[in-house]
Amino acid sequence: MERLVVIGGDAAGMSAASQARRLRGPDELEIVAFERSHFASYSACGIPYWVGGAVPERDRLIARTPEEHRARAIDLRMRTEVTELDVPGQRVRSRDLESGAESWTGFDKLVIATGARPVRPPLPGIDAPGVHGVQTLDDGQALLDTLAGTRGRRAVVVGAGYIGVEMAEALLNHGFEVTVVNRGEQPMATLDPDMGRLVHEAMDGMGITTVDGAEVSKVLTGPDGRVRAVATQDAEYPADVVVLGIGVEPETALAGAAGLPLGSYGGLLTDLAMRVRGHENIWAGGDCVEVLDLVSGRERHVPLGTHANKHGQVIGAGVGGGYATFPGVVGTAVSKVCDLEIARTGLREKDAREVGLRFVAVTVGSTSRAGYYPGAAPMTVKMLAERRTGRLLGVQIVGREGAGKRVDIAAVALTAGMTVERMTALDLGYAPPFSPVWDPVLVAARKAAAAVGAAER
Amino acid sequence: MERLVVIGGDAAGMSAASQARRLRGPDELEIVAFERSHFASYSACGIPYWVGGAVPERDRLIARTPEEHRARAIDLRMRTEVTELDVPGQRVRSRDLESGAESWTGFDKLVIATGARPVRPPLPGIDAPGVHGVQTLDDGQALLDTLAGTRGRRAVVVGAGYIGVEMAEALLNHGFEVTVVNRGEQPMATLDPDMGRLVHEAMDGMGITTVDGAEVSKVLTGPDGRVRAVATQDAEYPADVVVLGIGVEPETALAGAAGLPLGSYGGLLTDLAMRVRGHENIWAGGDCVEVLDLVSGRERHVPLGTHANKHGQVIGAGVGGGYATFPGVVGTAVSKVCDLEIARTGLREKDAREVGLRFVAVTVGSTSRAGYYPGAAPMTVKMLAERRTGRLLGVQIVGREGAGKRVDIAAVALTAGMTVERMTALDLGYAPPFSPVWDPVLVAARKAAAAVGAAER
Numbered sequence: 001m002e003r004l005v006v007i008g009g010d011a012a013g014m015s016a017a018s019q020a021r022r023l024r025g026p027d028e029l030e031i032v033a034f035e036r037s038h039f040a041s042y043s044a045c046g047i048p049y050w051v052g053g054a055v056p057e058r059d060r061l062i063a064r065t066p067e068e069h070r071a072r073a074i075d076l077r078m079r080t081e082v083t084e085l086d087v088p089g090q091r092v093r094s095r096d097l098e099s100g101a102e103s104w105t106g107f108d109k110l111v112i113a114t115g116a117r118p119v120r121p122p123l124p125g126i127d128a129p130g131v132h133g134v135q136t137l138d139d140g141q142a143l144l145d146t147l148a149g150t151r152g153r154r155a156v157v158v159g160a161g162y163i164g165v166e167m168a169e170a171l172l173n174h175g176f177e178v179t180v181v182n183r184g185e186q187p188m189a190t191l192d193p194d195m196g197r198l199v200h201e202a203m204d205g206m207g208i209t210t211v212d213g214a215e216v217s218k219v220l221t222g223p224d225g226r227v228r229a230v231a232t233q234d235a236e237y238p239a240d241v242v243v244l245g246i247g248v249e250p251e252t253a254l255a256g257a258a259g260l261p262l263g264s265y266g267g268l269l270t271d272l273a274m275r276v277r278g279h280e281n282i283w284a285g286g287d288c289v290e291v292l293d294l295v296s297g298r299e300r301h302v303p304l305g306t307h308a309n310k311h312g313q314v315i316g317a318g319v320g321g322g323y324a325t326f327p328g329v330v331g332t333a334v335s336k337v338c339d340l341e342i343a344r345t346g347l348r349e350k351d352a353r354e355v356g357l358r359f360v361a362v363t364v365g366s367t368s369r370a371g372y373y374p375g376a377a378p379m380t381v382k383m384l385a386e387r388r389t390g391r392l393l394g395v396q397i398v399g400r401e402g403a404g405k406r407v408d409i410a411a412v413a414l415t416a417g418m419t420v421e422r423m424t425a426l427d428l429g430y431a432p433p434f435s436p437v438w439d440p441v442l443v444a445a446r447k448a449a450a451a452v453g454a455a456e457r
Numbered sequence: 458m459e460r461l462v463v464i465g466g467d468a469a470g471m472s473a474a475s476q477a478r479r480l481r482g483p484d485e486l487e488i489v490a491f492e493r494s495h496f497a498s499y500s501a502c503g504i505p506y507w508v509g510g511a512v513p514e515r516d517r518l519i520a521r522t523p524e525e526h527r528a529r530a531i532d533l534r535m536r537t538e539v540t541e542l543d544v545p546g547q548r549v550r551s552r553d554l555e556s557g558a559e560s561w562t563g564f565d566k567l568v569i570a571t572g573a574r575p576v577r578p579p580l581p582g583i584d585a586p587g588v589h590g591v592q593t594l595d596d597g598q599a600l601l602d603t604l605a606g607t608r609g610r611r612a613v614v615v616g617a618g619y620i621g622v623e624m625a626e627a628l629l630n631h632g633f634e635v636t637v638v639n640r641g642e643q644p645m646a647t648l649d650p651d652m653g654r655l656v657h658e659a660m661d662g663m664g665i666t667t668v669d670g671a672e673v674s675k676v677l678t679g680p681d682g683r684v685r686a687v688a689t690q691d692a693e694y695p696a697d698v699v700v701l702g703i704g705v706e707p708e709t710a711l712a713g714a715a716g717l718p719l720g721s722y723g724g725l726l727t728d729l730a731m732r733v734r735g736h737e738n739i740w741a742g743g744d745c746v747e748v749l750d751l752v753s754g755r756e757r758h759v760p761l762g763t764h765a766n767k768h769g770q771v772i773g774a775g776v777g778g779g780y781a782t783f784p785g786v787v788g789t790a791v792s793k794v795c796d797l798e799i800a801r802t803g804l805r806e807k808d809a810r811e812v813g814l815r816f817v818a819v820t821v822g823s824t825s826r827a828g829y830y831p832g833a834a835p836m837t838v839k840m841l842a843e844r845r846t847g848r849l850l851g852v853q854i855v856g857r858e859g860a861g862k863r864v865d866i867a868a869v870a871l872t873a874g875m876t877v878e879r880m881t882a883l884d885l886g887y888a889p890p891f892s893p894v895w896d897p898v899l900v901a902a903r904k905a906a907a908a909v910g911a912a913e914r
Contacts (some may be wrong), residue, residue, distance in 0.1 A: 011894070043827065043829070043889065043894065045827075045887075045888060045889055045894075046827060046829060046830070046889045049829075049830060049889055049890070054830065054831050054890075055829050055830065055831075055889075060829035061829060162888075304887060305887065305894050306884075306885070306887035306892075306894050306895070306896075307884075309894050309895060310881075310882060313903075325882075326882055327879070327882050329884045330884045331884070332884045332885060332886050332887075333886065333887075333888075334886030334887065334888050334891050334892075335888050336888070336890055336891075341891075343886055345884070345886075370500065370502075370503060372500070372503060372506075372512050372517035372518060373503070373506060373511065373512065374511050374512075402862070404886060404888075404891055405859070405862065405863070405886055405891050405892070406862070406865075407886045408863075408865065408866045408883075408885045408886055408896075409865045409866070409869055411883065411884050411885055411886065412866055412869035412870050412873070412875075412883060412885075413869050413873075415873075415875075415879075415883060415884065416869070416870075416872075416873030416875060418869075418872075418873060422784070422872075424767075424770075425767060425782075425783055425784050426865075426868065426869060426872060427763075427764075427786045427787045427788070427789045427802070427868050427872070428763070428789060428865045428868055428869075429789050429790065429791030429800055429802075429861060429862055429864045429865055429868065430502075430761060430762065430763035430789075430790075430791065431502060431619075431790075431791050431792050431793070431861075432500065432502055432503045432506055432512075433506070433793055434791050434793075434798075434861055434862050435763075435791075435862070437468070437500065437502075437762050437763050437766050438763070438766060439763075439865075446770075
């Protein structure tokens, strides 16, 4: 009987294990999965909403318990860390974090799904009590405990990416005065600065203070050793609690030490079937891999649960003797801060320049519903299209209710390599409660098509 | 100087006129437009929401007044009906409906945008006071007057298509007891019956009585001559007010009499630049034309404001010396009844069979947001894919908030000729407030891809 070993018991790893189990029963395939934390198969993306109170209980974020996995004949070993990967020997060394016991486990097939680790710059004071990451359920619980035990009501969020802005909302919900300290020119560095500025303005309107262009130099502590402020080169921001939302890096120390191929972002490199390049029997997926960006043609690190789940399906099919591939991403993301919806797909101006594309960029204002329909909310759509070909390169959206998921229109069009001219005639759903007669994305496509034409004259 | 004559002053006609004016100034092109009603350039799709009270004032539905058009050097003649079209003589005869005066106007270029007329079967009593269509602003006002002046609170809506269900909601808002009498097997004949059944059940839950398989045979009147009931073969439904929502037909009597080419639905046939086939200088657009259905390869009649506006742009470009085409539709539509969202694109099972396609059909249940996120609402997605090729053929969605506009994902995928297998890897926007980690459309695509595979084994 063959043995599959899975390193990492979250989205990618356990999706792969489950899908492999569906295709090959326990008589054919033994499955052993190692997870170092207390939890498997949970939605890390849901943590800001649990911390913020929208999701009432931690366990709502757990898609499947260890017991449920075990009931499906997956030998999931919790609190067990894989400490060494011996590729030629086809075995992994693991340590039981409770007992400290170590042992080797051989594999015929291996899935690496070690995820990502939060960036935590080695700043003075960064490990002080009151400074929190929000990567895991344990992190979330620790932060909730701090929020409940803190009299002061000043919070600083370091970083203004997705996690940063989502945590700003969560802390607002707890009645904190929130300051977001952000290294970039504007919040949401995944947007162009002009669109990030709209996010900044909207956050102002919500009472969130956003400080741009500010690099944190240290975390200051009080006499009790707890955090009291965050310092940049220029200023100090008093803080009773600090949340780090600086981003994540692929967790590939193990794979790197084993000599597996890593890309420029430090993520594992795979083929389209999610097999680690050059290794027939090792797959990798989720936040520890780099993925092909179909628009730029380059590998990128895009840590998102939705990709991890897809990777897991593809890997499980491969391990189980089926066939599936993950063709790549177009870079779609959507988020919200209170009622502000933020979405993007494809390339920003800077991305397009980096890969040598010449483009036009247009921005339009429109509304989410017919202007006369109640709840019609303003939204701004920015669209990039390649010169000469008119091919869609990217879309960014900032608006209110109904704005964010419109990015899917562009995500599909990007995948199909559609031109903005063709997009002007897209047959999108129209009725006054759902859209103006020209959907905002169509309005942007019309302007982009005109700009492409003008640029070639 | 050339003269452009436009017959019909609503979406298609006035978009065409405006776009032509943008491209060619009043020194180059004279524009005369005839409109028989009291209104130009208004949103007919908004009438149910105005009648239902969501839109407070009629004038909110008017995109541009006659005066605004005239200020842009468009000679818009209101309450003037074109009664004859002389194609060889390049002229139209019109009658001023106020004075009765008739005259001929020559044209170098002609745009036919005569719209659609509601189907009004020649049933006994159908013209009785209290029986209303809802095609025009005048119709809407007349219905509102009736609603205000009626003591009784029983309403019957004839027809359960988009207008029918939207009017059911509008009448509920006025406190009426609403019965929808529907000829089809289920409401929403633009859906397959299994999906229509979900609409029926949801309407039950809203307190709307839906009678399926019921053909109206007459309208019964009381001693005062006003409507008192609607009769089918089997039953009578007491009614203080009756709203007809049976659908519309292309208004092409004028064009037909002039010998212009009509299709099997009675709509004008055009080329891709929206020129009437065989006529270099005559264009047609909006509800009076048939359009190419890109999925079935057949001409269809799809009266929708969003198409009419696109036609107008394309026609205006052509008249103005530019270049644009309308490639066709994929049959996307979205609507709602109270909080139920209903959407469809592409082919139903019956449509696919009619054109000889073999297909698989799958249905999945999912939610609009992550299951643990507040407001996650159930939705049902049905997907059709071609056997052998796996090409997407159609999608139908019934759900609550966040369900309807997801149809756009499928509309773009249909336009691109995407397979359901490719769709499983679409990079759609994911965050817990916006979608489960597998978007419902992806869940359907996975099931459809599996069914395509199974069908070929």
